[in-house]
Amino acid sequence: MSTEVTLIYGDGIGKEVVGATKKIIDATGVKIDWDVCEAGAEVFKRGIASGVPEETLESIKRTRLLLKGPLETPVGYGEKSANVTLRKLFETYANIRPVREFPGIDTPYKGRHIDIMIVRENVEDLYAGIEHMQTPGVAQTLKLITRKGCEKICTFAFEVALAEGRKTVHCATKANIMKFSEGMMKRAFEDVAKKYPSIEAKHIIVDNCAHQMVRTPEEFDVIVTTNMNGDILSDLGSGLVGGLGFAPGANLGTGIAMFEAVHGSAPLFAGKNVINPIAVLLSGVMMLRHIGEFEAAYTIEQAVLATLEDGVYTQDVRKNEGAVSTTEFTDAIIERFGRTSSAWPKRDYKKIKMPELSNERAYVKTTSRKTVGLDVFLETTQEVNTLGADLEKIASDLSLHLKMIDSRGVKIYPSIGGLLPDMVDQCRARFLMNDDGEMDLFLTLKLLQNIGEKYSWMHTERLTVFDGENGFTKAQGED
Numbered sequence: 001m002s003t004e005v006t007l008i009y010g011d012g013i014g015k016e017v018v019g020a021t022k023k024i025i026d027a028t029g030v031k032i033d034w035d036v037c038e039a040g041a042e043v044f045k046r047g048i049a050s051g052v053p054e055e056t057l058e059s060i061k062r063t064r065l066l067l068k069g070p071l072e073t074p075v076g077y078g079e080k081s082a083n084v085t086l087r088k089l090f091e092t093y094a095n096i097r098p099v100r101e102f103p104g105i106d107t108p109y110k111g112r113h114i115d116i117m118i119v120r121e122n123v124e125d126l127y128a129g130i131e132h133m134q135t136p137g138v139a140q141t142l143k144l145i146t147r148k149g150c151e152k153i154c155t156f157a158f159e160v161a162l163a164e165g166r167k168t169v170h171c172a173t174k175a176n177i178m179k180f181s182e183g184m185m186k187r188a189f190e191d192v193a194k195k196y197p198s199i200e201a202k203h204i205i206v207d208n209c210a211h212q213m214v215r216t217p218e219e220f221d222v223i224v225t226t227n228m229n230g231d232i233l234s235d236l237g238s239g240l241v242g243g244l245g246f247a248p249g250a251n252l253g254t255g256i257a258m259f260e261a262v263h264g265s266a267p268l269f270a271g272k273n274v275i276n277p278i279a280v281l282l283s284g285v286m287m288l289r290h291i292g293e294f295e296a297a298y299t300i301e302q303a304v305l306a307t308l309e310d311g312v313y314t315q316d317v318r319k320n321e322g323a324v325s326t327t328e329f330t331d332a333i334i335e336r337f338g339r340t341s342s343a344w345p346k347r348d349y350k351k352i353k354m355p356e357l358s359n360e361r362a363y364v365k366t367t368s369r370k371t372v373g374l375d376v377f378l379e380t381t382q383e384v385n386t387l388g389a390d391l392e393k394i395a396s397d398l399s400l401h402l403k404m405i406d407s408r409g410v411k412i413y414p415s416i417g418g419l420l421p422d423m424v425d426q427c428r429a430r431f432l433m434n435d436d437g438e439m440d441l442f443l444t445l446k447l448l449q450n451i452g453e454k455y456s457w458m459h460t461e462r463l464t465v466f467d468g469e470n471g472f473t474k475a476q477g478e479d
């Protein structure tokens, strides 16, 4: 039985590194039926705005498996990346990047046996790209994090640990500052961890995680984290073990798996037959394990290590010191099939069990909810006390009260000890109901109408209490 895999060579060095990977995988004798498809620069130039043609999407829908090279968005042909299109269309919510020391590669960490798996949430967070200019000089990006997304990625991280026989999962968040969004990840992690008692679960603040990864990277095993944290930590990880030529990766979702290196199309090296194919090749090794071809994966992995141990390498490792070409390096790996290395002890890999979560859209249920007020974001340069007096009057006319005004999260009215931060032309006014009542639509619209007669508002947020818990945070200095 052969497995059908969609193959995209991609742009720049893609043809060379994906070509090398295909040749090495085929040489193991594993039966793969490659469906070669297009995406990237040439497709954009044909006027397909996504950079991914229908035939390619159809192929991936059928195979549910993709091995790909890097894709470019040529200047002047749309602003969206074909990579992001693929990840979003197929909801590959988990990005995994192994960070492991290679023999023969000189780094400041040589001999420390770094062996980390970074699990990055891949579809939520600031990367949803929901951005607005609140004023010409004040930009806003929405950081959307869901309980379901957090449970999925945390469960996935523990399943990765089980599949690879790992012992510890760290969850890196900024929950101390972003108590709702990053805090949701922390809380989901702590809840999910209870289902995996054999694995040690530790929360770590993400900045400390970066610090510890540089000081003692050998202490980490699996790290699970939100999208932007993961983007940064995983590049930090690549830097620890030899750079982009050694950084494989995979994007996984429910019933879908896409394998690709971290690096891009390195246009300066395209067509020169000098580039290091290891990152894409080890992404291919991850693919082989995903489809259950553990022996072939082991053969390739060990042959790569043996090749490096024999001092055979491409020019990125030690410039101008006997480096071989990409094709020579590819053949050198195939020649070493059957060799083993003590650098990476054999692991009892299993297939990663993908999480199965409820499909319910209202994933978290509440028994009660109440809208108790409204945050209104204003564009104004009005003097603060005048603004405060105006908004207090507007509120009292409607049986509301102005709780406070803040500037970028710091209360400015009433001010804290007469101090004001560096002011801009944007602020937020918080209005609350006077009594125990609910703020209805009529009152909301009336408030906005009355504010709008004197001030320009551009954004609002309802202040809701869910099951007795405030669904909004306080400003710095708000009581």
Ligand code: NAP
Pocket: 017, 069, 070, 071, 072, 073, 083, 244, 245, 260, 261, 262, 263, 264, 265, 266, 267, 268, 275, 276, 277, 278, 279, 316
């Ligand atoms: P890049 O292609 O990753 O290349 C940056 C540098 O990294 C190269 O000049 C080279 O550096 C080194 N490098 C990359 N791959 C290597 C390999 N296999 N072996 C050895 N060294 C390697 O990043 P970029 O120049 O920023 O991006 C180029 C294009 O790729 C852009 O259009 C970008 O959008 C796209 N891109 C695509 C993906 C993707 O498809 N997933 C990811 C990233 C970027 P030295 O000069 O130090 O040797």
